[in-house]
Amino acid sequence: MPVGTGEERRSPDGRFTASVMDYTERHFLTGKPRRWFEFRVTGPGVAHKLTSTPFPGPYFGSRSSTRVIAWEPDSSAVRFVFPSAELRFETGAAK
Numbered sequence: 001m002p003v004g005t006g007e008e009r010r011s012p013d014g015r016f017t018a019s020v021m022d023y024t025e026r027h028f029l030t031g032k033p034r035r036w037f038e039f040r041v042t043g044p045g046v047a048h049k050l051t052s053t054p055f056p057g058p059y060f061g062s063r064s065s066t067r068v069i070a071w072e073p074d075s076s077a078v079r080f081v082f083p084s085a086e087l088r089f090e091t092g093a094a095k
Contacts, residue, residue: 001025006038007060007068011075016043016091018069018078022054041078041089048089057082 006021021038037055041048058066070079075093079086 004038005060009067009069009071009078011043011071011078011091011093012073013075013093015093016041016046016075016078018071018080018089020060020068020080022060039080039087039089041091043091046091050087055082055085057084 002023002025004021004023006019008017008019010017017040019040022035023038024033024035026033035054037052039048039050039052058068060066060068068080068082070081072078075091077088077090079088
C-alpha cells in the first residue's frame, strides 16, 4: 500500500480545495520502490487530477512548514510551486 504525505488548502472564497500528495510504495513481489506526486483541484464544476513523477524541490507535507500551494486572491486559479516547475489550474471562479 502507498504511504504519503501532502498539503491541502482551501481557496480564499472557500469553494475549492487544492491538494498535492507525495506517495511512495514498494512493489509487492519485487520490492522495487516507486514514488509519485498526485495533484487535485476540486469544487463546484471543477475536478482536476494529475499524477506525475516527483519534482525536485522543498520537502512539503504534514511535518513541514514549506507550502507549495498558492491560490489567486479571487480563487480563479491555484499554483503548485516548486523550484524546477510550476503547475497552474484554473477554476473559472472569476468569470
